[in-house]
Amino acid sequence: MDYYNILNFKKEPFSNSPEPEFLFQLPQQTSCLQKLELAVRLRRGINVVIGDIGTGKTTLCRKLIQNFSSISKDSAEIETHLLLDPAFNSVIEFLQTVAMMLGIKDLNNSESEWHLKEKIKNYLFDKGVDERRIVVLIIDEGQKIPENCLEILREFLNYETNNFKLLQIIIFAQKEFQTILKKRPNLFDRVNLLYRLQPLNFKQMRAMIDYRLSIARDNEITPSLFSFWGLIAIYIATGGYPRKVVILCHQIVLTMIIREKNKAGWFLVGSCINDMMTPSFRKLKWALTGVFIFVLVGLSIGTVMLHRQEAVEQKQLLVNSIMPVVSKVKQETPVSLSAGVKNIQKGNTQNVKMPExxxxxxxxxxxxxxxxxxxxxxxxxxxxxxxxxxxxxxxxxxxxxxxxxxxxxxxxxxxxxxxxxxxxxxxxxxxxxxxxxxxxxxxxxxxxxxxxxxxxxxxxxxxxxxxxxxxxxxxxxxxxxxxxxxxxxxxxxxxxxxxxxxxxxxxxxxxxxxxx
Structure with missing residues (x-):
């Protein structure tokens, strides 16, 4: 169902596809992209981005490719190649895949490992030295790379001139890849940049949700779909992991449509978490309940204190007359419904009716x-x-x-x-x-x-x-x-x-x- 049309979105705000335009560039994302682009331009070799499941690695990867494709003409051209699944059965299969991605011709299944390496090396030399192009190999799901293929990547780093590496490698991987790297010090020592992505804090998550809604509406100014306490519930349930936030928000919007609601609060979000009850959300149900009880107790205490304060302030209001804060007021503009703020013309108003x-x-x-x-x-x-x-x-x-x-x-x-x-x-x-x-x-x-x-x-x-x-x-x-x-x-x-x-x-x- 195209629910985004019902809510007058131009596109789906909480799609689970890694769409670069929906990447909300918080300081850590901006810093990561800038450091990666700088490393590629300087031809520093291998760079690694580490993050838990759902921290936005794939979306960041697509955004990086988009940035490389829009670089100005006066800079060296960057040629990017994306490897989505590096789980190869053999070194030969890995080398053949890389060679085909690079566009190397005259390949056959009978070629040896040495011949494939030589063809790749010659290709990189022609591109990097003769044509002055930067060739980038981007690998997603890097934790799947077999150990023998990691050794091939290390050998690729040996393809270099006196000034720069011929192949730039960027790996996006889950946290376990860092342990794998540390077991191979001859490769780990060559890593130029090791960047760790963290989940979002509450403020960042809220900004990300607002940004996605804004993009989905072509920057049209509209009310927020989520109340403050609804956002609190989303954050508790997701831990600030972007993928979980997107999945939960998608479910919340569907529920809002079914129930004909225009805003999602604490209880509506809680019911969506209950309905989903996937392993990643199930353990958070009791956390939400506990926090809610804590909030109720806090609000009860706060309400008593607030009423006492309001009683004092109300007495003060009855004494003070309310005047405009600024003296520059147009005569025809209403300032207040109070006679103390604006002189109201007296007259017979009993028969005045509210307009239709x-x-x-x-x-x-x-x-x-x-x-x-x-x-x-x-x-x-x-x-x-x-x-x-x-x-x-x-x-x-x-x-x-x-x-x-x-x-x-x-x-x-x-x-x-x-x-x-x-x-x-x-x-x-x-x-x-x-x-x-x-x-x-x-x-x-x-x-x-x-x-x-x-x-x-x-x-x-x-x-x-x-x-x-x-x-x-x-x-x-x-x-x-x-x-x-x-x-x-x-x-x-x-x-x-x-x-x-x-x-x-x-x-x-x-x-x-x-x-x-």
Missing amino acids: YLGNLTMTKRRTLWWTAYNIYGEVRPEIINALSIANPHIKNKNIIVEGEKISLPSIPAHIEPITDGDIIVAVESGKDLEIVYNIFQENSFRQKMPAVVFFSFWNKKDGINFAIVIDKCFKDIRAAQEVIGKLPPLAADKTKILSQWDANTVFFNRRKLQR
């Missing part, structure tokens, strides 16, 4: 109906999609929206309030025009400079409909809000507004609860 529509949006190339609905309403339930369909009868296929087409967004009140009484939130942009504020929300350059933000829309009889881009966090006091504002870029900080003291009749349209 929030407004209209013009669909751009990268926008989809599903993710637009998620951004506006905080979730994509069947009733929301049905309301959108009724409001936009011209849309025949909800999966295909023509660029430039206008859609109407009906006013669908949230069944929950995203904030509670006394909460303070920070708006980095706000206005009365849905399309203007939403276009800013969707800009890559805007989002990259900001902490996590949410598109926030609300209505009351006094101010009408307001749209804002707010930081995804509720604050309990002004000082905490001001600290966050102080960390924003200067141009963004100048536009911030504090929203607080909500009208009791305020209607919210985004169902997403802000973080605390």
Whole structure:
């Protein structure tokens, strides 16, 4: 099933194929690639990359080949040959395979080991000296190389000029290959680079998942599929091994589709681990349970302490009047629903009715109906999609929206309030025009400079409909809000507004609860 189409991905984000474009280059991957490329350019001979199963060796291998194929024309040409399975039955078979990969002609099955070596040596000399080309032999699954073939690799390193090796060898292998190498000191001593890949830490794993989702959506800005606790569960279950992360995330996305969920949390991830129950995941089930109990105890203690702190802060809020943090405020832009923040014109508002529509949006190339609905309403339930369909009868296929087409967004009140009484939130942009504020929300350059933000829309009889881009966090006091504002870029900080003291009749349209 092409589940990535259902979620409006352009390609599958969690494929188990080693696709180079999905390699998220963390410091260790970047360092490894740079060191390998430098070693090849300097023609240093043999280099080895060691890593546990699932640390991303094969993907790194494919990325390296891709890098070599895109090297600039003014540098020496690099000719790469990839050997996927080096488990040969004999030295002759190994030499014949290498000779065929190099493109050596006039080979026959009756040739001796010596003749094959000579042909390979002559070929490498012609390429390396006469044509000034760098020949690279890349071997994946290096732990499968028989000992007699390792001796052949050592002999290949003897093919050299006074200045450089004629054949560059890069081996990607599991950890046991290091033990094999140490048993052959005459080969181990010649290793130019021995690089060890490690599993990811939590921050790196989270960044890798976000990167894969971004690539799968052609860098379209969209909400994360995983909650913080969902990511914690993924990390505990996988230990940060990229392959396990990809396998588990694939299963989680399928489960989200089946259950019609738009976000994966702790329990959904836990159920996926239960369903998989492969040897690599089974032992982690109890670890997840133990951590969850620990977290519950910690949260219970923390909640008691937090309530005590909130009681003190709430008394302080009742005394202090809330003023805008920045004085540069456009008169037509709503700053707050509080009379202490903005003077509201008095008048008869009893007969003011909530409008049927929030407004209209013009669909751009990268926008989809599903993710637009998620951004506006905080979730994509069947009733929301049905309301959108009724409001936009011209849309025949909800999966295909023509660029430039206008859609109407009906006013669908949230069944929950995203904030509670006394909460303070920070708006980095706000206005009365849905399309203007939403276009800013969707800009890559805007989002990259900001902490996590949410598109926030609300209505009351006094101010009408307001749209804002707010930081995804509720604050309990002004000082905490001001600290966050102080960390924003200067141009963004100048536009911030504090929203607080909500009208009791305020209607919210985004169902997403802000973080605390």
